[in-house]
Amino acid sequence: xxxxxxxxxxxxxxxxxxxxxxxxxxxxxxxxxxxxxxxxxxxxxxxxxxxxxx
Numbered sequence: 001x002x003x004x005x006x007x008x009x010x011x012x013x014x015x016x017x018x019x020x021x022x023x024x025x026x027x028x029x030x031x032x033x034x035x036x037x038x039x040x041x042x043x044x045x046x047x048x049x050x051x052x053x054x
Contacts, residue, residue: 004041007031007033007037007041008041008044008045010031011027011031011038011041011042011045011051012045012050012051014027014030014031015027015051024038024039024042027042
């Protein structure tokens with residue numbers, strides 16, 4: 001499993017490169033990580049104002 005900062009970077013890159021809305025399951029599947037981890041990281045990224053989960 002990549003370090004958390006690397007996972008954050010992967011998630012941000014993956015979101016930026018995809019024109020459609022993604023679910024946590026989509027991200028977890030593509031990045032080969034646990035869905036719950038993706039949810040936690042995405043929540044933190046949203047709290048920081050870097051993404052919107054709406």
